Each structure stands twice: as C-alpha cells, then as structure tokens.
Amino acid sequence: MKKEIGAGIWGAGWVSTEHLAAWNNNPHSRIVAMGSRRKEQVEERLAQAGVEGVEVYTDLDEMLGRKDLDAVSICMPADLQADAGIRAAEAGKHVCMEKPVATTPEELRRIRDAVKKAGVRTVTSFVLRWNPMVEIIARLISEDWFGKIIYSRFAYLHEMGDWYSGYGWARTKKQGKSVTLLGGCHAVDAMLFLLKKKVIEVSAFSARGHRDDFEYDPTIAGVMRFEDGTLAHITVSQELHMPYTFPMELMGSKGAVRDNRIWSDKLAGQKDWATVPSILPDSGDVSDHPFQNEIDHFVECILEDRESHASVENTAHSHEVVFALDRSAEQSGMPVSLPLAE
Numbered sequence: 510m511k512k513e514i515g516a517g518i519w520g521a522g523w524v525s526t527e528h529l530a531a532w533n534n535n536p537h538s539r540i541v542a543m544g545s546r547r548k549e550q551v552e553e554r555l556a557q558a559g560v561e562g563v564e565v566y567t568d569l570d571e572m573l574g575r576k577d578l579d580a581v582s583i584c585m586p587a588d589l590q591a592d593a594g595i596r597a598a599e600a601g602k603h604v605c606m607e608k609p610v611a612t613t614p615e616e617l618r619r620i621r622d623a624v625k626k627a628g629v630r631t632v633t634s635f636v637l638r639w640n641p642m643v644e645i646i647a648r649l650i651s652e653d654w655f656g657k658i659i660y661s662r663f664a665y666l667h668e669m670g671d672w673y674s675g676y677g678w679a680r681t682k683k684q685g686k687s688v689t690l691l692g693g694c695h696a697v698d699a700m701l702f703l704l705k706k707k708v709i710e711v712s713a714f715s716a717r718g719h720r721d722d723f724e725y726d727p728t729i730a731g732v733m734r735f736e737d738g739t740l741a742h743i744t745v746s747q748e749l750h751m752p753y754t755f756p757m758e759l760m761g762s763k764g765a766v767r768d769n770r771i772w773s774d775k776l777a778g779q780k781d782w783a784t785v786p787s788i789l790p791d792s793g794d795v796s797d798h799p800f801q802n803e804i805d806h807f808v809e810c811i812l813e814d815r816e817s818h819a820s821v822e823n824t825a826h827s828h829e830v831v832f833a834l835d836r837s838a839e840q841s842g843m844p845v846s847l848p849l850a851e
Contacts, residue, residue, distance in 0.1 A: 514808055515577040517542035517602075519569055519593055520584030521550040523674045524607055524634075527795050528582040529558050531804035538580075538808055544572045569593060573600035580630075580811060582804075583607060586675070586684040587691065591616040594821075598623040603630040603811050605804070608694050609828055610821055612686050614849050617828050624821050632807045632817045633824040635698040637755075639802035641788040642769050646757070647703055649766070654773040656763030658704055661741040665696040667753035667793055669727075682724045687835045688715075689729055693745030696755065697834070698827040699790070700741060702818075703759065708741075708830050710734040710846050715838035720748040731834045743834070753793035 516532040516539065518525055525543075532540050544566030545551050551565045566572035573581070573596060580603035583593045591611045597604045604624070610633050611617035624631050637643055649655065669676060678684040685691045701708070713731030720727050728746040735741070759766050764773030769789055770782035792798070803819075810817045817823065826847075833845040 512537060512812070514538040514603075514811055515541045515575070515579045517544070517572055517575070517578045517581040518584060519544050519572065519581055519597075520607075521545040521547065521554050522584060522586075524795050525554060525582070525584040526558065527798065527800035528584055528605070528804065529554060529560065531800045532582070533558065533560050534801060535804055535808050537812060538804075541577050542566060542572045542575055544569060569596060570600075573597055573602060579603060580605065580807070582634075586678050587612050587686050588684045591620050594620050595623040598627040598629050598631075601627060601629065603807075604821075605632045605634060605807050606821065607634045608698070609686075609690050609831065610824070611828060612690060614829065614832055617825060617832075620821055621825060630807070630810050630814070630817065631821040632803065632810070632819050633821055634800075634803060635695060635702070635819055635824060635827065636798045636800055636803050637695050637699050637790045638702050638819055639799040639806070640699075640790045641799075642785065643699055643703070643757075643790065645785060645787055646759070646766055649771070649773075650703060650759075652775075654764050654771070654775050655759060655761035655766065656774075657737075657739075658759050658761045659739050660760045661700055661704060661739075662743075662756070662758040663696040663700045663741070664744040664754070664756045665693045666744065666746050666749050666751065666756070668750050669747040680723045685723075685725070687725050687729075688723075688727050688745050688747050689831050689834050692747065693729065693743070693834075694827065694831045695790075696743055696745060697830050698824060699755075699757065700743070701827050701830065704735070704741070706739075707736045707826060708733045708833070708847055709736050710844050711830060711833045711837055712842050712844045713743075713834045713837040714842045718746075718748050723747070726838070729834060729838055731837065733830065753791065755790040757790075
C-alpha cells in the first residue's frame with residue numbers, strides 16, 4: 510500500500526493555513542498542489558507557511574487531474590463546499606471537507622452518494638472532536654462515569670466582527686447561510702459525537718439582538734428530543750459582547766460534566782467538582798484548534814483503508830440536526846421531526 514499521500518488544498522481562506530501546516534507536518538504526506546480562485550492568495554499562504562515546490566492552480570478540475578494527488582482538503586465558504594467535495598470524490602480523491610459539507614438536505618444526499626460511489630475516505634472538519642477535553646469526556650462516558658445522560662447543554666457564543674477575514678461573506682445568507690451552519694454546527698456535532706444517539710425532533714427560535722449587519726438572525730436557541738426520550742439544549746450566537754466561549758454540560762444518572770469539572774459516583778467521597786486541567790474548546794482562533802490531530806487521523810484512515818468516525822457519512826446526522834434547527838426557527842418554533850425529507 511502507498512506510504513506517502515500526495516495532498517492538495519482547495520481554498521486559501523483563514524482555515525486553509527491550518528490545513529496547510531497540518532499536511533506539511535504529517536510524516537506520511539507531501540503537499541503537491543494548492544488552489545483557489547485567486548492565485549496570489551494561494552502564493553501568499555504558501556510563502557507564509559514556508560512551503561515550497563507546490564503547484565498553484567485556479568481551476569479545481571485541473572488540480573484534481575493530477576495523478577500524484579491522492580487527497581484534498583476543501584476549505585471554501587459554505588455555499589461552495591458540496592460542489593467542490595463532490596467533484597473531488599468523483600475524481601477519486603480522498604476528501605477532508607471543512608464544515609458544513611452541505612447547506613441543504615439535497616446537497617447532503619449528493620455528497621453522501623458521491624463519496625459512497627467513489628469509495629474514497631472522508632473527514633468532515635468538525636475539528637473539536639480532537640479537542641483534548643472532548644476526548645477525555647468521550648472516554649469517561651465510555652467508562653460509565655455519568656450513567657445515562659439525561660440532559661445536555663452546549664453552546665457556541667461570541668461576537669463576530671471585521672477582525673475575521675471571512676466576515677464579508679460569513680454574514681450573508683448566500684455564503685454564510687445561518688449562524689448555525691456557519692459556526693454553531695460545531696456545538697451540535699460535539700454534543701452528538703459524545704452522546705452517540707439520534708435526535709428525533711427539534712424546536713428552535715432565532716432572534717436579532719443588536720447587530721443589523723448580519724443578513725440572518727445572529728442568535729438561535731433550540732431544544733432537541735432524542736430517540737431514548739432524553740433532552741438537550743443548544744444555543745448559538747455571534748452578537749454577544751464577550752470572549753469566545755464553548756460551554757459543554759452533560760448530566761446523567763451517575764454524574765455530570767460541566768466543561769472540565771467532573772462529578773461522578775466513581776470519585777468516592779467527592780465533596781466538590783473535580784477539575785481536569787485540560788485544554789478546552791474555548792478559543793475561536795483556528796490556530797488553537799487540533800487540525801494536526803485531525804489530518805494525522807485522516808492520513809491513518811487513508812493508509813489503513815478504514816472509515817473515520819468523522820466521515821461525511823458519520824457526520825450526516827449532525828448536519829440534519831442543524832438543518833432542522835434552522836427550519837424550525839424559520840417556522841417560529843414549529844417542531845421539526847427527523848430524519849428530514851428533502
């Protein structure tokens with residue numbers, strides 16, 4: 510089996526810098542191509558990273574035609590992700606796709622079908638699955654520290670502004686789509702990754718507090734009902750005048766976790782929350798996120814020919830829940846059942 514992966518990156522926005530560094534640092538991959546609609550932006554990213562010998566493209570299909578290109582990271586605005594990912598899969602390339610991989614149920618079906626037909630490996634860049642505290646919580650759940658999780662509450666909260674290089678497109682309905690699709694999907698996916706059960710119904714409301722520069726409501730809150738009858742709450746906002754924060758709470762029959770604080774029957778004689786000195790997902794800066802772990806995992810999946818826990822197929826439910834939250838908010842809180850009909 511091939512031991513070196515020829516890697517490419519399509520898109521040269523903020524997040525592409527982390528994909529570029531992660532591919533470059535992986536011992537089993539070599540970056541052979543990078544492209545975007547603007548050649549000068551790609552050249553700037555490569556120069557900043559100190560990466561040389563990479564062919565620059567402004568045409569995706571031309572880049573995908575390279576025989577030495579095995580895998581590609583798709584780092585485009587939300588409205589362009591699905592099309593680029595489908596073309597990459599149809600070209601026989603393994604695909605790491607920035608979130609969201611699709612913005613509608615129909616787009617999601619198309620990318621799932623394309624990946625399945627091509628037989629390629631995929632990773633959806635829900636990068637917080639590799640956050641150290643999220644991984645610790647996942648392990649504790651598997652060891653039954655909290656029993657049956659009865660109620661969960663996750664949130665994605667901050668104030669977006671022109672400090673973000675993608676602010677111009679992110680605040681539009683055409684490209685940013687919604688506050689949930691743009692960033693809140695991280696909170697939805699982290700919760701579902703940990704709980705490992707299906708949502709069957711959601712109800713949500715959206716609102717606009719003080720920001721009129723977003724074309725969509727920049728705040729949303731929703732309640733989810735799971736197949737086992739338990740509940741969860743999700744809140745997303747990009748208009749709160751506060752530092753970026755990503756609260757995580759899971760409460761069960763044998764214990765609970767609140768961010769990095771643990772309460773459990775397994776801690777005999779516990780009189781207060783036990784604090785785990787780990788890294789929390791409390792930064793909105795992409796350079797603070799574990800992209801290296803994500804790409805290393807992706808390379809392993811390719812070399813070992815196995816499905817990732819974060820594949821397009823395995824993150825499809827996270828996308829469907831996001832679509833349902835937005836649909837319910839558009840209908841003033843009307844409950845939306847899952848799975849969704851296209």
